[in-house]
Amino acid sequence: MENWINSNRTENKLVLSSRIRLARNIGAVPFPHMLNEEKGKEIVNLVEDAFYKSQIMKDKFTTKYLWESDPASNRVFFDKHLISKNLLDNSSKGAFILDDDETTSIMINEEDHIRIQCITAGFNLEGAYDYSDKIDDLLEQNLNYAFDEKLGYLTACPTNIGTGLRASVMIHLPALSISNKIAGILNAISQVGMTIRGLYGEGSKIYGNIYQISNQISLGLDEREIINNLSGVVNQIINEEVIARDTIFKTYKYNIEDRIYRALGILKSAVLLNSDECLRFLSDVRLGVEMGIIKDVDLIMLNKLLVKTQCLLINDSKLQNSTEEKKSFDRAKMVRETLIKK
Amino acid sequence: MENWINSNRTENKLVLSSRIRLARNIGAVPFPHMLNEEKGKEIVNLVEDAFYKSQIMKDKFTTKYLWESDPASNRVFFDKHLISKNLLDNSSKGAFILDDDETTSIMINEEDHIRIQCITAGFNLEGAYDYSDKIDDLLEQNLNYAFDEKLGYLTACPTNIGTGLRASVMIHLPALSISNKIAGILNAISQVGMTIRGLYGEGSKIYGNIYQISNQISLGLDEREIINNLSGVVNQIINEEVIARDTIFKTYKYNIEDRIYRALGILKSAVLLNSDECLRFLSDVRLGVEMGIIKDVDLIMLNKLLVKTQCLLINDSKLQNSTEEKKSFDRAKMVRETLIKK
Numbered sequence: 233m234e235n236w237i238n239s240n241r242t243e244n245k246l247v248l249s250s251r252i253r254l255a256r257n258i259g260a261v262p263f264p265h266m267l268n269e270e271k272g273k274e275i276v277n278l279v280e281d282a283f284y285k286s287q288i289m290k291d292k293f294t295t296k297y298l299w300e301s302d303p304a305s306n307r308v309f310f311d312k313h314l315i316s317k318n319l320l321d322n323s324s325k326g327a328f329i330l331d332d333d334e335t336t337s338i339m340i341n342e343e344d345h346i347r348i349q350c351i352t353a354g355f356n357l358e359g360a361y362d363y364s365d366k367i368d369d370l371l372e373q374n375l376n377y378a379f380d381e382k383l384g385y386l387t388a389c390p391t392n393i394g395t396g397l398r399a400s401v402m403i404h405l406p407a408l409s410i411s412n413k414i415a416g417i418l419n420a421i422s423q424v425g426m427t428i429r430g431l432y433g434e435g436s437k438i439y440g441n442i443y444q445i446s447n448q449i450s451l452g453l454d455e456r457e458i459i460n461n462l463s464g465v466v467n468q469i470i471n472e473e474v475i476a477r478d479t480i481f482k483t484y485k486y487n488i489e490d491r492i493y494r495a496l497g498i499l500k501s502a503v504l505l506n507s508d509e510c511l512r513f514l515s516d517v518r519l520g521v522e523m524g525i526i527k528d529v530d531l532i533m534l535n536k537l538l539v540k541t542q543c544l545l546i547n548d549s550k551l552q553n554s555t556e557e558k559k560s561f562d563r564a565k566m567v568r569e570t571l572i573k574k
Numbered sequence: 575m576e577n578w579i580n581s582n583r584t585e586n587k588l589v590l591s592s593r594i595r596l597a598r599n600i601g602a603v604p605f606p607h608m609l610n611e612e613k614g615k616e617i618v619n620l621v622e623d624a625f626y627k628s629q630i631m632k633d634k635f636t637t638k639y640l641w642e643s644d645p646a647s648n649r650v651f652f653d654k655h656l657i658s659k660n661l662l663d664n665s666s667k668g669a670f671i672l673d674d675d676e677t678t679s680i681m682i683n684e685e686d687h688i689r690i691q692c693i694t695a696g697f698n699l700e701g702a703y704d705y706s707d708k709i710d711d712l713l714e715q716n717l718n719y720a721f722d723e724k725l726g727y728l729t730a731c732p733t734n735i736g737t738g739l740r741a742s743v744m745i746h747l748p749a750l751s752i753s754n755k756i757a758g759i760l761n762a763i764s765q766v767g768m769t770i771r772g773l774y775g776e777g778s779k780i781y782g783n784i785y786q787i788s789n790q791i792s793l794g795l796d797e798r799e800i801i802n803n804l805s806g807v808v809n810q811i812i813n814e815e816v817i818a819r820d821t822i823f824k825t826y827k828y829n830i831e832d833r834i835y836r837a838l839g840i841l842k843s844a845v846l847l848n849s850d851e852c853l854r855f856l857s858d859v860r861l862g863v864e865m866g867i868i869k870d871v872d873l874i875m876l877n878k879l880l881v882k883t884q885c886l887l888i889n890d891s892k893l894q895n896s897t898e899e900k901k902s903f904d905r906a907k908m909v910r911e912t913l914i915k916k
Contacts, residue, residue: 486903490845501839503832561828 233335233363236402237312237535239353246470246522247355248402248442248535251313252364255387255396256346256371257378263388264322264341269299272325276340282374283329283338289370293331298323311539313351318342336363338371343388344396346371355466357399357459365455384451394451399462403469406441406519407476414443417469425449426465440511440518440538445469477523492520496529500571504557505564510541529571537570575677575705578744579654579877581695588812588864589697590744590784590877593655594706597729597738598688598713599720605730606664606683611641614667618682624716625671625680631712635673640665653881655693660684678705680713685730686738688713697808699741699801707797726793736793741804745811748783748861749818756785759811767791768807782853782860782880787811819865834862838871842913846899847906852883871913879912 234241236249257263264272276297284290298306298319306323309315314334319326319342329338339347348371350364371377378386385396392398408414418428429444445466447458480488495516499505505513518534520526541563554562576583578591599605606614618639626632640648640661648665651657656676661668661684671680681689690713692706713719720728727738734740750756760770771786787808789800822830837858841847847855860876862868883905896904 486846486899490906493843493845494840497839497843498836501835503835504828557828564832 233333233350233352233356233359234354235333235335236351236353237334237539238532239535240530240532241354246404246473247466248404249313249351249353250355250357250360251349251351251398251400251402252357252360253350253398253400254346254348254364254368255344255385255392255398256348256368256375257386257388258345259376259378261345261378264325264343264345265388267325267341269325272322272341275345276325276327278375279338279340279346279371280329282371283367285374286370293329293336295327295329298326298328314349315339316342316347319347336367338367344392346375355401355463355470357401357463361399361455361459391448392450395453395455395458397450397455397458398446399459400444400446401462401466402442402444403466403473404442404515404518404522405469405473406515407480408469408473409441410480411476413472413476417472421445421465421469422448424461424465426462439508440515442511442515442538477519481523488519489525492516492523492525496520496526496571499567501568502564504560505541505567506556506560507541507563510563510567511538514538514541533570537567540566540570575675575692575694575698575701576696577675577677578693578695579676579881580874581877582872582874583696588746588815589808590746591655591693591695592697592699592702593691593693593740593742593744594699594702595740595742596688596690596706596710597686597727597734597740598690598710598717599728599730600687601718601720603687603720606667606685606687607730609667609683611667614664614683617687618667618669620717621680621682621688621713622671624713625709627712627716635671635678637669637671640668640670656691657681658684658689661689678709680709686734688717697743697805697812699743699805703741703797703801733790734792737795737797737800739792739797739800740788741801742786742788743804743808744784744786745808745815746784746857746860746864747811747815748857749822750811750815751783753818753822755814755818759814763787763807763811764790766803766807768804781850782857784853784857784880819861823865830861831867834858834865834867838862838868838913841909843910844906846902847883847909848898848902849883849905852905852909853880856880856883875912879909882908882912 258275258278261275267275280295283293296309303323306320310317310320312334314330314337315328316339319328319339322341325341327340330336335352336350339349348364348367350360352360380386384394387393387396405414408417421428425448427446427448429446445462447462450458453461495513499510499513499517514534514537517526517529518531521529521531521534600617600620603617606617609617622637625635638651645665648662652659652662654676656672656679657670658681661670661681664683667683669682671682672678677694678692681691690706690709692702694702722728726736729735729738747756750759763770767790769788769790771788787804789804792800795803837855841852841855841859856876856879859868859871860873863871863873863876
């Protein structure tokens with residue numbers, strides 16, 4: 233699998249990343265929110281023992297214990313989409329096993345005991361599923377999963393029961409946003425059992441025209457069906473976006489080019505940048521790169537800026553307690569240096 | 575005298591140019607608006623004969639006959655402040671005598687038969703007056719001026735009677751504009767017999783924070799008194815602007831720097847620029863250059879852009895009849911090329 237942040241493959245243009253998450257629990261053990269720290273840490277040990285049985289896994293993966301790390305570093309994991317808000321909130325007993333490429337992470341004591349998460353660059357739900365399925369098999373060999381013949385995998389929240397699968401893609405839809413077609417699509421998606429969310433999952437605002445589309449239903453369908461359904465919907469949305477881009481470019485060529493080049497000009501020169509406008513300009517520049525209008529900026533740069541900008545954590549702890557103006561100043565500096573260095 | 579457009583002298587910072595205009599008429603001849611084309615052209619010949627008596631003047635000056643030139647070229651003279659709107663409107667009988675440096679122009683058949691105009695770079699009303707006075711003496715030797723012992727020089731409009739003198743400076747006042755102090759100053763100026771106008775004189779809008787401050791009264795004071803009074807007022811305004819700059823920089827350092835650098839970033843990258851926002855951004859960049867924040871742009875560049883931007887006449891006749899979008903496109907291209915070439 234390929235780390236999405238470091239991917240510059242042009243065929244990935246609209247879809248930044250594909251993500252698979254499997255929710256699993258250990259049988260006859262209360263769900264994490266019912267565990268105290270001691271019991272929680274026992275679960276961490278249990279999962280580690282099961283996971284690190286083979287030398288290959290020992291070489292490729294490391295466990296990060298959130299309670300051993302400072303909040304700012306943990307926040308960086310979150311901003312990189314390696315862990316969830318829920319795990320962050322459970323830092324006192326939460327841990328995750330991470331591979332070197334930062335594409336796979338196994339969260340322990342999130343909402344469920346185990347959350348296997350694979351994120352790969354571009355539109356590749358199959359690849360991400362195959363890999364998470366292997367990890368699931370490995371763990372299942374050595375752990376007693378909470379499983380019901382009729383219901384499937386049991387989970388802390390009933391919406392995850394069954395396959396425990398959530399598949400999602402992160403997709404850049406500026407033209408549908410500009411042409412106000414996104415609301416209609418949002419509506420249509422929810423009708424077919426999918427949801428559309430912001431960059432940072434459930435309840436998060438939509439920033440910089442980047443949307444996360446995922447399956448709502450995990451029960452009653454098998455894993456391949458869920459993935460195929462989502463892929464079908466995403467392909468339709470990609471088509472809509474491509475058509476919308478064609479239309480706005482034909483109708484407002486200079487205005488769109490102006491918007492794109494100004495965004496790059498401002499990102500390269502601003503002294504203060506708040507995160508909202510920064511993400512908006514990054515979206516405009518991304519559109520320019522995706523359309524082949526801007527040639528001296530690559531998608532890796534934009535992915536990194538997307539992550540860094542959102543989180544503000546340019547120098548981790550240094551930025552804690554700093555004023556909004558200081559954050560805007562540091563953000564602008566970081567963006568300028570990234571774009572001009574190249 | 576020094577052409578203001580080509581001046582990069584840092585001591586001229588706030589004041590772009592100083593201008594002296596003397597209104598004169600030939601005795602016993604109706605004012606220009608009462609002359610038909612034939613009679614008007616006779617006046618042109620009369621003034622030329624008086625002016626070109628010496629070889630020095632023949633070498634240094636040329637007459638431009640507006641009726642021989644196309645409207646677009648005539649418009650360029652206007653945009654460079656070499657002729658007035660009134661002369662432009664009187665193209666069928668209007669002419670002007672221009673020196674090589676484009677600092678002095680003697681308009682014939684404007685509102686008055688003769689309008690001697692000297693524009694020099696920076697704050698130098700004395701220099702401009704001395705030069706226009708010499709030209710006035712030369713003409714007076716060979717022409718019979720309309721002059722009344724009590725009233726002084728007679729002019730078509732009574733507001734110019736007396737000295738026929740209008741002195742003005744073109745001054746950049748962004749900080750007073752930003753801090754909303756300009757209205758108070760405008761009011762104070764009119765109380766002491768001065769007026770403040772936009773870049774292109776009477777009735778013109780104020781663009782890009784560039785103001786023209788001039789004497790209102792030409793009667794009852796001698797020339798030196800008028801000039802001294804105006805200089806005093808301008809010096810006060812310069813002080814106010816300097817204080818306002820200090821204050822906004824101390825209070826909003828990053829915001830002002832952000833505004834300045836973004837303006838430059840946008841000017842260097844925009845694909846469409848309308849003249850209003852272009853002049854606004856040019857003012858921001860000029861402030862940056864004047865404050866020593868921006869170092870890789872010089873004032874000559876900004877002066878040229880100021881003239882070119884305002885007029886839209888990038889390629890003279892080519893731009894006639896073009897759409898607003900085309901004008902914005904060409905303006906943005908011209909600005910980019912000027913700023914990036916360097």
